[in-house]
Every structure is written in C-alpha cells, then in structure tokens.
Amino acid sequence: MVEAKTEVIYQRPESFTDVHTHYCPGCTHGVAHRLVAEVIDEMGLREKTIGVAPVGCSVFAYNYFEMDFVEAAHGRAPAMATGIKRVLPDNTVFTYQGDGDLASIGIAEIMHAAGRGENLTVIFINNAIYGMTGGQMAPTTLPGMKTTSSPYGRDVELAGYPLKMAELLAQMEGSGYIVRRSLHDASNIRKAKKAIRLAFEAQERGLGFSMVELLSSCPTNWSMSAQEALGFVEEKMLPVYPLGDYKVTPALQELRV
Amino acid sequence: MAKELLKGNEAFAEAAIRAGVEAFFGYPITPSTEFLEHMARRMPKLGRAFVQAESEVAAINMVYGAACTGKRVMTASSSPGVSLMMEGISYIAGTEVPAVIVNVMRGGPGLGNIAPSQGDYYQMIKGGGHGDYFPIVLAPATVQEAVDYISLAFDLAEKYLSIVHVVVDGNMGQMMEPAELPPMREISDEIPEWAVRGAKDRDPNILTSIYIDPEDEEITNLRLLRRWKEVEKNEVRFQEYQMDNPEILVIGFGTAGRVASSAVRDARAEGIPVGLLRPITLAPFPEGRLEELCDQVQRILVVEMNSGMMLDDVQKIVKGKVPVEFYGRLGGVTPLPDEILDEIRRVSKNEGEISGDPRDEWMDRLEKMRTGDQ
Amino acid sequence: MAVTGWIEVDDLYCKGCGLCVDACPQDVLRLDMERLTPKGYHPAQMTEETCTGCGICAVVCPDAAITVYRKTPQRQSRKAAGRRT
CATH class of the missing domain: 3.40.50.970 (Thiamin diphosphate (ThDP)-binding fold, Pyr/PP domains)
Known part of the structure; x- marks a missing residue:
C-alpha cells in the first residue's frame, strides 16, 4: 500500500513581513534578509529580538522583519546595538550593515564592539559598492573595479586596497564567531544560513561578538543582469575575499545545528 | 540627608x-x-x-x-x-x-x-x-x-x-x-x-x-x-535676586550669573538699584518675565562667559525698549565680581542710548582693561 | 510512484529577476512574458510537470516569493501492513 503525502518544502518565514521589498530585482539583500528571518523563526527568537538597521540600501530593513527594530545613524549600528544589549542582556540584538556602513564610516564602532566582545550578532553585506547613493567606490571595492567614483577602475596607488573585515575582526579577542560566506548560489546560500544560525547561537550562549560577512551582488550598480552579478561574485570577489571560518570559539565548534 | x-x-x-x-x-x-x-x-x-x-x-x-x-x-x-x-x-x-x-x-x-x-x-x-x-x-x-x-x-x-x-x-x-x-x-x-x-x-x-x-x-x-x-x-525656570524696584537689570546664567549675584549684592550696598535675572532654563528662555521687566527697568546689562550669545536672545526679546549693554569674558576666563561691579557702576551712570552693537564698546573696554592689567 | 513537486509564486513579491529560472535543476521554470505582477514584473512560473520539489528556487529567491510543495510516496505504517523485520 502506498499513499502520497504533501509536504511544504519551503514557505515564507513568519519573521518576514508581508511587504514587497524596495530592493532591485535579483539583489541578494533579499536572500540575506530571508535567511536571518528563517534562523530567527527556527530558534524561536522573534519575540525577543531587536534589530538595528543601517544607512545604505538596507536602511528600510525594519519594514521587512516582523520584530522590534531601530534605525541607526550611518555606521553607528554596533554602538546603538551595544546600548540596547547592555541594558537588555537577555534580548537578542543584531545589526544588519553594508560595506560602506560597516567598513568605512563605521569601522571604529565595529572594531570596538568586537574588541569589547559585545554579545551581538552582525550581518555584514559586502557587495563591493555603495548601492543607495548610486554605485560609488566602497572600502571593499575590488582593485581595478569601476564605480562612479573610481571611473577608471580602483587605482590602489590612489585609493588603497580593499578592507577584509572578517580577517580583521577575527583578530579581536572579544570575537566569538567570525566567518565569510557567499550568496552566489544555492549551496553557498545554505552554508550562509548555517553560519547565521551559528552566529545567533553564539549570542544566545553568550560567546561574544559574532559576525557573518556575506559576499553579495549589486546587479544595478554593477550594470549586470541578476545572474551575471552572481557570476561576478563567484569569479571576481571570491579570490579577493576567500570564504571561510576566521574565528570559531571552541564552545561553538562542538555545536551541531 | x-x-x-x-x-x-x-x-x-x-x-x-x-x-x-x-x-x-x-x-x-x-x-x-x-x-x-x-x-x-x-x-x-x-x-x-x-x-x-x-x-x-x-x-x-x-x-x-x-x-x-x-x-x-x-x-x-x-x-x-x-x-x-x-x-x-x-x-x-x-x-x-x-x-x-x-x-x-x-x-x-x-x-x-x-x-x-x-x-x-x-x-x-x-x-x-x-x-x-x-x-x-x-x-x-x-x-x-x-x-x-x-x-x-x-x-x-x-x-x-x-x-x-x-x-x-x-x-x-x-x-x-x-x-x-x-x-x-x-x-x-x-x-x-x-x-x-x-x-x-x-x-x-x-x-x-x-x-x-x-x-x-x-x-x-x-x-x-x-x-x-x-x-x-x-517649563520656564529662572531665579531673581535683589529685585526690589531695580532700575538696572543684570542678566547672566550659570557661573556668570553666580558671579554677577555677588556684584549685584555689593552694588546694592552702594545704593545702586540693581537686580539680577538668572535664567535656569536657557531653553525655553524666560521670555515672558524679561518682557515684563522691560517695562520696569531703565537699563539691562548682560553678563556672559562668551562673546555675547545670550545677548542676542535678550535683544530679540527687549526689542530696543530698553538699552542693553554687555560685559563678557572669553576663552576660559571667568569674570571677577569686581569687574562686574565696575560694569554695574558704569551702567548706572550711563543714561544715553547704545549706538549699534553693544559688543563694539565692550570690546574696546575689555581691550583697555586687559592692557591696563599688563 | 515518483516524487513530484510544484511551486506557487506570489505575485506580490516576485520581481522577475529570473534567478530561480537559472537555478532550477529540472529546468521547469520560466518568466511568464504574458503576464505582469501588480508591480510590473513578469513573474516566474512552472511550465513543466517534472518539478521534484527540491526547493532550490526558493533558496535562491531574494524575495521569499516561492512556496514549494512536494508529494512523497509513503508506505503505510509497518504495523498496518502486517510486516515486521
């Protein structure tokens, strides 16, 4: 006797609001948002989570998560999150930041949040460009990469080299979990989700500062189709930004999720 | 306690x-x-x-x-x-x-x-x-x-x-x-x-x-x-001192107001009819009270430890109804009670209109005093 | 009985980026050029019946627009079938 059973393999996470996002078609911000929402659902954290949105394309992130949210000044999300977490240590607090926000104007705040071992989770979107302002050079822009403010390609003699935030933050003793993942295909997206899960697990266990850097695409400002942009992440970004676990505190290494 | x-x-x-x-x-x-x-x-x-x-x-x-x-x-x-x-x-x-x-x-x-x-x-x-x-x-x-x-x-x-x-x-x-x-x-x-x-x-x-x-x-x-x-x-808050029919009103806040209160006390002892208005809320400024006082006093002396910033607000409220004079010390210098007492004495004898920005004359006086100090 | 699946694409969210079309291992997805979503995009749709419900389209979808279903053959419980091992 054989009977068929219908399973729901995937549905929109509860922590995601019923709102059409303002992101461009194919932008991986949506993927990153969705993964965070899925992890928060799976861990049952929605009712105690406070998100901190940045300035940049994800400035309206608070519209897309069904949870308490605050909106920080440009780069200051880790400081704002510190303020929240220090007075509400039992709540879950995360920031969601782009590369201009985290690695340029907010580099002091992120380094010191990690240095203090703030028990926060940071989701870091690295798409090597300023999206919201229309495609200017970011601290993470690749050498030679053309942007509206590096129209002849990023000249490292004049504009310096890309900042590698996962590598930098892994040096901090206060960091508990620092990894880099990519969102360019399904298998990497699954790995990214597992990393986000571990980052939130680190926070729930009080294991210190956690950050997941996600290599992301910006089809609009890279002037590519959504699919071409994912190809650019794989071919051009991965060699500059190697994926990997840059710091995993021993207590987390044993955890299976 | x-x-x-x-x-x-x-x-x-x-x-x-x-x-x-x-x-x-x-x-x-x-x-x-x-x-x-x-x-x-x-x-x-x-x-x-x-x-x-x-x-x-x-x-x-x-x-x-x-x-x-x-x-x-x-x-x-x-x-x-x-x-x-x-x-x-x-x-x-x-x-x-x-x-x-x-x-x-x-x-x-x-x-x-x-x-x-x-x-x-x-x-x-x-x-x-x-x-x-x-x-x-x-x-x-x-x-x-x-x-x-x-x-x-x-x-x-x-x-x-x-x-x-x-x-x-x-x-x-x-x-x-x-x-x-x-x-x-x-x-x-x-x-x-x-x-x-x-x-x-x-x-x-x-x-x-x-x-x-x-x-x-x-x-x-x-x-x-x-x-x-x-x-x-x-929420307007202020403090008044020696406000028994003053003809001269000194206005100062914080430390400048506190130093001015000593000078006002000494000036009263000399028989000069002077009182002090010390705003406690600088914002909101005690605008209504100052408007009332404009009808009662003949002259106002603003004392600050800056280049006359509150002076602007006072002038805006006084609207030229009463001459407003200024005495300030700058750059981290705190005025002495005697300096302000001298100013009150000077103002008490000064009956004319103030022409132009009261800061112009103050700067000249201050320069002179500073040169004299040396 | 083979594993079969199907998807539903929510027009409210789909922006017609096509990432699911490219990612689908069964090649059963297309953008529907005959139709526009309320926001003016050609939404993704399933065009063949050979979907396995693997869920890869939903994994790559930046807008969580896809719900994935799968019909899996289930043996009746062993007890009911009267078999023991």
Whole structure:
C-alpha cells in the first residue's frame, strides 16, 4: 500500500513581513534578509529580538522583519546595538550593515564592539559598492573595479586596497564567531544560513561578538543582469575575499545545528 | 540627608544615579572626566550599564540605542566632545526618545583649553545638530542646583520625549561645594509603549528618525514644534535676586550669573538699584518675565562667559525698549565680581542710548582693561 | 510512484529577476512574458510537470516569493501492513 503525502518544502518565514521589498530585482539583500528571518523563526527568537538597521540600501530593513527594530545613524549600528544589549542582556540584538556602513564610516564602532566582545550578532553585506547613493567606490571595492567614483577602475596607488573585515575582526579577542560566506548560489546560500544560525547561537550562549560577512551582488550598480552579478561574485570577489571560518570559539565548534 | 562637601562632577554623576539612570556611556574629556570615573566606580556595583566608549560619537549612539529601550540613560562630556555627539543628538531628537546630556563647557573654538566657558551657548541652545528640533537646556549655577536639576532633566526628557542638556562649566565641574544629594530613587519598572524590548504579544515597535516622504517629515517637525510650545508654556525656570524696584537689570546664567549675584549684592550696598535675572532654563528662555521687566527697568546689562550669545536672545526679546549693554569674558576666563561691579557702576551712570552693537564698546573696554592689567 | 513537486509564486513579491529560472535543476521554470505582477514584473512560473520539489528556487529567491510543495510516496505504517523485520 502506498499513499502520497504533501509536504511544504519551503514557505515564507513568519519573521518576514508581508511587504514587497524596495530592493532591485535579483539583489541578494533579499536572500540575506530571508535567511536571518528563517534562523530567527527556527530558534524561536522573534519575540525577543531587536534589530538595528543601517544607512545604505538596507536602511528600510525594519519594514521587512516582523520584530522590534531601530534605525541607526550611518555606521553607528554596533554602538546603538551595544546600548540596547547592555541594558537588555537577555534580548537578542543584531545589526544588519553594508560595506560602506560597516567598513568605512563605521569601522571604529565595529572594531570596538568586537574588541569589547559585545554579545551581538552582525550581518555584514559586502557587495563591493555603495548601492543607495548610486554605485560609488566602497572600502571593499575590488582593485581595478569601476564605480562612479573610481571611473577608471580602483587605482590602489590612489585609493588603497580593499578592507577584509572578517580577517580583521577575527583578530579581536572579544570575537566569538567570525566567518565569510557567499550568496552566489544555492549551496553557498545554505552554508550562509548555517553560519547565521551559528552566529545567533553564539549570542544566545553568550560567546561574544559574532559576525557573518556575506559576499553579495549589486546587479544595478554593477550594470549586470541578476545572474551575471552572481557570476561576478563567484569569479571576481571570491579570490579577493576567500570564504571561510576566521574565528570559531571552541564552545561553538562542538555545536551541531 | 545632610549636606556633604562634594566635587561638582562627582555630585552630578551621583545625582543621576539616584535619579535612576540605568546606563551611562561616555568618553574621557577634561573638565568632565570625573563624571565618567564616578560612573565607572558606581554603575557596575549597582548592576547598571557603564561603557567607556571608543569616542563621543560611539558614546552618544550607545545612549541612542539604550534610550530606545525606554530606560533612563545619559552621557556627560565637554565642549569638543559634545560637538562630536551632535550627530547622535539630532538622531535622538528625530526619533523622539528621551536622553540627558551634561556638558561641562570649556574654552573654544577648536581644542581651545580646559578652562570654564559658556561659549557653547549657540550649540546647546539653538540645537547644534542638523534639522528642526528643540532641546531643553538647563543651566544650574551651583553644585546643589545641578544635583537637583539632573533629576529634573530626566523627568523632562521623559515627559516631552526630548533631549535635555544640562550645561555647566568647568568651574562647577571641578569645584568642591556643600550640597545635599537626594535619596536613591527606585528604578521604574514601567515600560513606555514605544520602547523596543521585543515584540511579544504586540505589534513590532520601530524607532527611527527617517521620514522619507517630506509630508511625513513635515508632520514630525510640526509635532516637535507643538511639543516645544508646551515646554515653553510649562517649563520656564529662572531665579531673581535683589529685585526690589531695580532700575538696572543684570542678566547672566550659570557661573556668570553666580558671579554677577555677588556684584549685584555689593552694588546694592552702594545704593545702586540693581537686580539680577538668572535664567535656569536657557531653553525655553524666560521670555515672558524679561518682557515684563522691560517695562520696569531703565537699563539691562548682560553678563556672559562668551562673546555675547545670550545677548542676542535678550535683544530679540527687549526689542530696543530698553538699552542693553554687555560685559563678557572669553576663552576660559571667568569674570571677577569686581569687574562686574565696575560694569554695574558704569551702567548706572550711563543714561544715553547704545549706538549699534553693544559688543563694539565692550570690546574696546575689555581691550583697555586687559592692557591696563599688563 | 515518483516524487513530484510544484511551486506557487506570489505575485506580490516576485520581481522577475529570473534567478530561480537559472537555478532550477529540472529546468521547469520560466518568466511568464504574458503576464505582469501588480508591480510590473513578469513573474516566474512552472511550465513543466517534472518539478521534484527540491526547493532550490526558493533558496535562491531574494524575495521569499516561492512556496514549494512536494508529494512523497509513503508506505503505510509497518504495523498496518502486517510486516515486521
């Protein structure tokens, strides 16, 4: 006797609001948002989570998560999150930041949040460009990469080299979990989700500062189709930004999720 | 409780603790550092939050975050540090969450010096940060007053969802003076409905200063202005001294007001009919009271430790009805009572109109006095 | 009985980026050029019946627009079938 059973393999996470996002078609911000929402659902954290949105394309992130949210000044999300977490240590607090926000104007705040071992989770979107302002050079822009403010390609003699935030933050003793993942295909997206899960697990266990850097695409400002942009992440970004676990505190290494 | 001999900054910090502050975020800067040090000693022992931030920029954004939870939160700094905080202050104002900021003012602009000054008047009273908002500004003149008004500052911040600045200068931060601290207040367990504490059994709370549609920002700006009008109606505070039919009115705040009160007392002893108006709320300014006094006095002398910033506000209110003169010391110099007494004597004999900006004549007098000093 | 699946694409969210079309291992997805979503995009749709319900389209979808279903053959419980091992 054989009977068929219908399973729901995937549905929109509860922590995601019923709102059409303002992101461009194919932008991986949506993927990153969705993964965070899925992890928060799976861990049952929605009712105690406070998100901190940045300035940049994800400035309206608070519209897309069904949870308490605050909106920080440009780069200051880790400081704002510190303020929240220090007075509400039992709540879950995360920031969601782009590369201009985290690695340029907010580099002091992120380094010191990690240095203090703030028990926060940071989701870091690295798409090597300023999206919201229309495609200017970011601290993470690749050498030679053309942007509206590096129209002849990023000249490292004049504009310096890309900042590698996962590598930098892994040096901090206060960091508990620092990894880099990519969102360019399904298998990497699954790995990214597992990393986000571990980052939130680190926070729930009080294991210190956690950050997941996600290599992301910006089809609009890279002037590519959504699919071409994912190809650019794989071919051009991965060699500059190697994926990997840059710091995993021993207590987390044993955890299976 | 009995009076104790207290150092200004430490007394202010302890007053905040007793008013129920649950988090302090700051960065060391002279002449406010003892405030931070007192918090570092006391807050962790009370199980409250203390972070020495990496900068004033970070400190004010930590204040911003903690303020969004609806808990009592503050920072203290001094002029250059407060300049750095202006970004966060504007965001806090735009998000309409309460926060208290103590500015122990020092000489400037730039790095300036660490001596007492009132040169931040414009920055503190006129907003300082970008956009349309209206901070409440309290200017105590003694350690006791500061102790009392820090507690009031939290109440006002919460009542009007506003920034409240408490401005003192390096004199008050550093001086030892007898003062009585209030008893420890219990921390309120009330959670404001707007606070972010996790969306359990309610819709999510979003706290932001962004209103991308100009119409929405306009509504917000108007709401802030209406709230400010309420503050102006309800919260004006000032102190008067020797106001028995004065012909000359001295106006000064903070340390300048305090020094002026000695000069006014001595001038009265000489038979000069002079009184003192000392604004305690610089914002809202005691505008109504000053308008009334314009009909009673013949001449006004504004005394400040800056280049005549409050003078502008006084002139705007006086509208030329009474001649307004000015005496200021700058750059971290505190005026002596005798200097102000000389000014009162001079003003009492001076009956003519003031032509042009009263600062012009003052600068000449000051230059002359300084040359004479040498 | 083979594993079969199907998807539903929510027009409210789909922006017609096509990432699901490229990612689908069964090549059963296309953008529907005959139709526009309320936001003006050509939404993704399933065009063949050979979907296995693997869910890869939903994994790559930046807008959580796709719900994935799968019908799996289930043996009756061992007890009911009267078999023991």
